[in-house]
Every structure is written in structure tokens, then in C-alpha cells.
Amino acid sequence: MVCIVVHYSEIGTKGKNREQFENLLVRNIRYILRGDAKRIYKRYGKIVCEVTKETCIKTLARVPGIANIAIAEKAKLNIEDIKKTALSVAKRHKFKDFKVEASRSNKGFELDSMEINRRVGSYIGEQFNAKVKLKQPELTIYIEVGEREAFVYTEKLKGIGGLPVGASGRVVCSLSGGIDSPVAGFMMMKRGCEVIFVHMLNETLSKSSVEQKIRQIVKQLAAFQGRTKLYLVPFGEIQKEIIMNVPSKLRMIAYRRFMMRILSRIAEEEGAKAIVTGDSVGQVASQTLENLEVIFNASTKLVLSPLIGLNKQEIIEISKDIGTYEFSIQPSPDCCSYMIAQHPATKSNMALVEGVERNIKAIKELVEAAVKNSKRELVEMGEVNNHGCLLYTSDAARRRRR
Secondary structure (H helix, E strand, C coil): CCEEEECCCCHCCCCHHHHHHHHHHHHHHHHEEEEEEEEEEEEEEEEEECCCCHHHHHCCCCCCCEEEEEEEEEHHHHHHHHHHHHHHHHHCCCCCCCEEEEEEECCCCCCCHHHHHHHHHHHHHHHHEEEEECCCCEEEEEEEECCCCEECCCEEEEEEEECCCCCCCEEEECCCCHHHHHHHHHHHHHHHHEEEEEEEEEECCCCCHHHHHHHHHHHHHHHCCCCCEEEEEECCEEEEEHHHHHHHHHHHHHHHHHHHHHHHHHHHHCCCEEEECCCCCCCCCHHHHHHHHHHHCCCCCCCCCCCCCCHHHHHHHHHHHHHHHHHCCCCCHHHHHHHHCCCCCCCCCCCHHHHHHHHCCCCHHHHHHHCCCCCEEEEEECCCCCHHHCCCCCHHHHHHHH
């Protein structure tokens, strides 16, 4: 049996609501680990997972709400057993210098943190003929003295932090198939939102290849919240109406306004509080402040754009970290690219766009038909690609991966 100690950070600031957030994180961990978890229980400031294999730590690294994780050995609450356990853990490493870093949530333990450091450090130094070095040692031995046991380990894997999925409610995310929108969905998971994904199908293209790509992206993202729902919305009839009735320079705006109506309608069905987009100010013509104002106005729900202030390279870096980049760059034009004019409007206004939209009859009926005829799929997490396994482990690790 492998013991994994899970630490959180932001949850610890939630005061009287802390237990509710802890229980939600435990629920998410239990679902994501499934059969690999034999026992999951809470201790003060941490969650302990007894699992069947060490690779579960990679799965846990993807769970929003977790600050860091460690494979640990348990010791009894006496200094002699803690020393023996520390020796057992240290034997797995080669080192010339080290330090001991102890902490106590159990203030009733016989020794304070400084005394634990001194006694365990002296013992390990004698056993290995090694020196204590407080700054940048080759090995750090962490000791956490809790209310029922102590945990000893040498390495922490950094998690993605944030809040557990479900803590902030449900949102609907527009998924184009490009680089940006999967990152936007991930960012909202990190803030505790359960994310449902919606893709508008360009019916002038090969649907099977596009659908396959979208499913790959969604399956990768499902690893962060265990499972998610995907809507594949037919857009052919709406495309025809826009092409026939809207001047080319405004077609992208009209398309995206239809998209907001469809997303709003799906959000109503799903009990979602907001719509999520991958917009970044000024990145493309439809993302000027003027155009975004007109586009977002068509939504009946709050619109969130978590990438709004990021540049493209920053978004690409996150997409590589979460494992969606290699799927997103696969060629498959979406509805947006199909609607782009040679000289699109960059500063549209509400009166102009609403005037053009009056040429399109039965807008509400077109939206209702698109939602009604959507494919709805429940997507479970699966085996993720290598980039999505270890998130934000360290700056050095990220440089090596590049």
C-alpha cells in the first residue's frame, strides 16, 4: 500500500466553510482515483490517500484544489519511531548534505519542531556521515506530526492549486477546437467550476475528423474533473442564414452572437451560471473591445473570459502544460474560420448589427432547433498524454520538457 499526503492551500483560507471545501476535494479525489484508492481520510490541513500504486500521484497532480502531493511513510507518535522512519526514507537517496524540516499540527506532541529537527538531523547525520546544510541541501527530509501519526517524505510534487471542481458552480464553455478555448475551460476548472463543453459543428467540412479532434481535447480536459459533458451542435442552417443575410464583414459578429444565444440556452438546460469563452483582447478582429461588447450582449448569462489579458504565447504554454496543445494544432477549420471575411469589421456597433440581424427570420427557432438536434455525450477521463501528467512541477522541469 502506498501512502500519499495531499496538501491544499486556498481551501485553508475558507474559515467556517473550510470543511465543505475539504469534503468536496475528498469526493473529487475518490472519483478520480476510483479503484486505485483503498482508503481516503482527512487529517488537519491535509488529506491522506492509501492507494495501490505510486503512479496515482500523477493522477492527483491534475486535481484542482491540490497545492502539492508527497509519497510518504507513516510513523508512530514517538521520536524513536520517527527517527527510524526518517532513516528508512533517507536510505533511498544518495546525499552528502541534508536538512530536516519538521512541522506540527499536533501541538500536544512532546517535542516542538526545532527539537524534532535537531534530534532527527543528528541521528541521520551519524548514520550517513552526512552534514546538515540548511540552504540548498542535496536532500530535505520533511516530517509532519499530526494528531494520530507522523508522515515522513523527501519530495513534493506541485499540484495546480485553486479550488475543487464543483465549489463554484457549473459553467458552459465554448470549445472551438483551437488552442485558446480548452485553456479557458481548464482555467475555470481550476477556479472550482464544473465545466460543460459545447462545440459548433461546421457542417460544410468532414464532421467525423472534427468530432474526433474535439473528443480528444475534451477527454484530455476530463482528467481534471473526472468526467464532463460535451454538446456537438449542428450549425449548418444557421450558417446558411448568416451567409444569405449578413454582409461578409459582419458575419463573424453575427455568428458569434448566435453562438452566445445557443450557449445561453444550453446553460439554462444545464443549470449553469455563466458562459466561458477563450477570448483575449485584440488577438483577432472579433476580439476588439467594441466587437466583444456586441457579441457578449447576445448572451442572457454572465460571460467569463479567463484568458482576456493573456498573450498568445502565454496561452500556448498553458495548453502544453495541460496536454491539449498537440490536439488543438491538428488542422480542422471550425465555424469561426469559415466565417472570416477578407476585411472583417473591427469596430462594430449594436445598432448596425441588430439592424442586419433583422434580415434573419426566426432567430429563436433556429437556436432552439440547433440545441434540440445537438449530440450530447458524457466524456470520462482516460489515459492522458505525457504533457498532461505532471503539471507545474518546477521551473526547471518545464525548461527540460521544452
